[in-house]
Amino acid sequence: MTSSGKLVVVGQGYVGLPLAMRAVEAGWRVVGVDVDISRVKRLVVGESYVEDIADGQLAAALASGRYEATTDYAAAAAFDVAVVTVPTPLREGVPDLSFVTDAARSLAPFVAPGVTVVLESTTYPGTTEELFGPLLEELSGLTAGTDFRLGYSPERIDPGNKVWRLENTPKVVSGVDEASLRAVTAFYDSLVDSTVPVASTRTAELTKLLENTFRHVNIALVNELAMFAHELGADVWAAIDAASTKPFGFMPFRPGPGVGGHCLPIDPSYLSWRVRSRLGRSFRFVELANDINHHMPDHVVSRVAEMLGRRGCSVHGSRILLLGLAYKRNTGDSRESPAARVAALLADRGAEVFAADPHVDPAHVPGRIELVDADEEQTAAADLVVVLVDHDAFRRDIVLRHARAVLDTRHWLQPSAGSAAGTAATAATVGVAAPSGSARAFVPAQRSAPGRAMVESM
Numbered sequence: 001m002t003s004s005g006k007l008v009v010v011g012q013g014y015v016g017l018p019l020a021m022r023a024v025e026a027g028w029r030v031v032g033v034d035v036d037i038s039r040v041k042r043l044v045v046g047e048s049y050v051e052d053i054a055d056g057q058l059a060a061a062l063a064s065g066r067y068e069a070t071t072d073y074a075a076a077a078a079f080d081v082a083v084v085t086v087p088t089p090l091r092e093g094v095p096d097l098s099f100v101t102d103a104a105r106s107l108a109p110f111v112a113p114g115v116t117v118v119l120e121s122t123t124y125p126g127t128t129e130e131l132f133g134p135l136l137e138e139l140s141g142l143t144a145g146t147d148f149r150l151g152y153s154p155e156r157i158d159p160g161n162k163v164w165r166l167e168n169t170p171k172v173v174s175g176v177d178e179a180s181l182r183a184v185t186a187f188y189d190s191l192v193d194s195t196v197p198v199a200s201t202r203t204a205e206l207t208k209l210l211e212n213t214f215r216h217v218n219i220a221l222v223n224e225l226a227m228f229a230h231e232l233g234a235d236v237w238a239a240i241d242a243a244s245t246k247p248f249g250f251m252p253f254r255p256g257p258g259v260g261g262h263c264l265p266i267d268p269s270y271l272s273w274r275v276r277s278r279l280g281r282s283f284r285f286v287e288l289a290n291d292i293n294h295h296m297p298d299h300v301v302s303r304v305a306e307m308l309g310r311r312g313c314s315v316h317g318s319r320i321l322l323l324g325l326a327y328k329r330n331t332g333d334s335r336e337s338p339a340a341r342v343a344a345l346l347a348d349r350g351a352e353v354f355a356a357d358p359h360v361d362p363a364h365v366p367g368r369i370e371l372v373d374a375d376e377e378q379t380a381a382a383d384l385v386v387v388l389v390d391h392d393a394f395r396r397d398i399v400l401r402h403a404r405a406v407l408d409t410r411h412w413l414q415p416s417a418g419s420a421a422g423t424a425a426t427a428a429t430v431g432v433a434a435p436s437g438s439a440r441a442f443v444p445a446q447r448s449a450p451g452r453a454m455v456e457s458m
Contacts, residue, residue: 005029005080008110010103012039012069014262014333015120015155016085017050022166022191024061031076032069035102043069051331051359052159073106081116081187082107084132085155088121090266095124095273097131104132108139116149116183122208122267124274128152128201129176144176151175151184152201154208159261160331172196174204212267213286218253219264220289223296226255226458230303237411237457255458257388257409258296258338260327265293265336297341300386300458303407304346307456308384311405316350321382323374323399324389325357325365329410332359339388340366354378358393376402387412405454413455 004027009020012034020032034040042049046059061067068075076082084107086099100121111117119132128151133144144150153173158164171192175181181197188195198204222240229236236255244252259265269290272283305315327337334340339355347353347368355365356374365371372378374394379385380402387399390412399406400413408414 006031006078008033008076008079008082008107009085010034010082010107011085011087011099011121012036012043013085013087014050014052014159015157016083017043017048017053018157018166019083019085019120019191020067021053021057021061024064024067026190027066028190029066030061030068031079032067033071033073033076034069035071037071040069040071049361050159051333052157052165073110076107076110078112079110079115081118082110083118083120083153085120087262088123088266088270089262090269093269093273095270097123097127100127100132101135104135105139108136111136111140111142111148113142113147116151116180116187118151118153118184118187120153120155122154122212122263122270123205124209124270125202125205126274126278127205133176145180149175149180149183150201151180152204153184153188154204154211156211159333160328167191168193170194170196172198172204172207174198174201176201206271209267209271212263213271213289215253216259216264216268216293217285217289218251219256219259220292222253222255223258224292227299230458235457237414254411255409256296256338257300257342257458259293260335260337260339261333262335297338297345300338300342300388300407300409301345301349303456303458304384304386305349307405307407307454313383315346317352318383319352319354319381320346321372321374321378321385322353322355322369323357323385323387323394324391325355325360325369326389326391329390330359330392332357332361334360334364342386342388343369354382356394357389357391359391374398379403400453400455403453405456407456407458409458411457414457 007023007028008031009016010033012032020030023030046055046062048055048058084103086103088100089096117136119128133150137144142148151174153171156169171188173184173188173195175184185195185197226236240252240254243250268286272286275281275283308315308318322339322343325337325339326332326334343353343366353368354370354372356372362371376398379398383404385399385403385406387406387408387410390410396413
């Protein structure tokens with residue numbers, strides 16, 4: 001496998017574009033195919049819409065002459081390796097593999113003897129061998145394993161992560177036979193520091209679902225625990241920090257307003273669906289985790305109503321400022337973000353909903369929400385501030401000094417005991433729920449004086 005060959009990357013989103021850029025850096029000639037015309041128009045002028053890829057990096061790839069973005073699959077002719085990184089959403093709880101099948105049908109006419117094709121899209125065990133491969137074989141007239149190489153390698157892109165990037169994150173690789181595994185491994189060895197071969201494409205497909213189901217279930221555990229801890233008068237955040245001091249047998253997960261992004265709300269459901277459809281049984285852990293995490297926005301809204309009610313206010317007619325609309329910190333990725341549901345539920349109850357997020361594209365802001373800056377004026381004007389995402393761009397001092405009341409779903413205002421920010425947060429916190437025997441005791445809170453925000457965590 002030579003890095004001077006021709007690589008086709010189908011899909012130029014959060015997974016495909018970083019892969020294409022890394023391949024250009026490694027010496028590959030790359031064609032990035034995407035069916036979204038607006039995306040391609042932005043790419044050809046050097047404008048990146050993926051935060052992990054700077055405009056300068058994209059411009060350098062274009063200037064090298066080794067990167068081309070297009071909607072035309074004809075540009076895939078004479079490729080050496082093709083990687084499919086298209087979306088695999090859920091439609092009413094059922095996996096939608098239409099983007100995968102469309103990519104296979106469009107790519108198949110250009111599959112030639114000796115080429116390597118890899119699927120990276122998240123999917124259920126069996127997809128590569130039962131759906132993707134057979135489509136390529138049928139429409140190309142060739143046989144996977146005999147005439148061309150076929151494999152699966154789950155993506156591990158973490159948007160916004162500055163430490164673990166594509167090149168230094170171990171890459172799981174697989175093939176439908178030994179020759180395919182060798183070819184897939186050789187390709188990724190040209191891009192990443194280490195590869196992890198597994199014996200079958202089904203195992204590789206399951207690996208991706210296992211990784212995210214593990215996170216999904218454990219996040220559901222701490223989310224439900226946070227609800228109970230609030231009612232029991234215990235501090236779930238302090239308990240998690242204390243438990244984290246155990247050097248074995250514990251891994252910290254922290255509560256939040258729900259789960260978002262393409263992976264956690266979707267990947268476990270692929271596994272659950274496959275178990276139910278193929279084996280006729282339910283994956284109870286996944287289904288329970290889905291239920292808990294899906295309803296966390298409802299819990300956030302209940303806490304909002306509770307806080308406002310103690311001040312003699314109702315949700316209806318209250319001005320509420322949401323900090324963050326993305327699904328995670330320091331990224332503009334708002335796919336499946338729980339913030340959207342929080343906003344919708346508040347608007348349904350008659351609240352005036354405002355939101356601040358310096359990363360999210362204004363075009364992706366849900367209706368009935370007015371996008372504003374998280375400045376002193378907007379913070380002071382809100383009856384309640386709800387911290388949904390702890391972006392670095394948000395300023396704790398502004399929130400603590402100017403907010404009337406804050407529901408902090410990320411424990412952002414008390415980042416750590418003994419830190420300067422934590423000390424300031426503690427000094428500025430009034431009206432915070434505190435244990436009193438086995439029940440919660442609350443300080444009645446009207447509008448707080450400047451620098452005296454009423455802060456509660458999840």
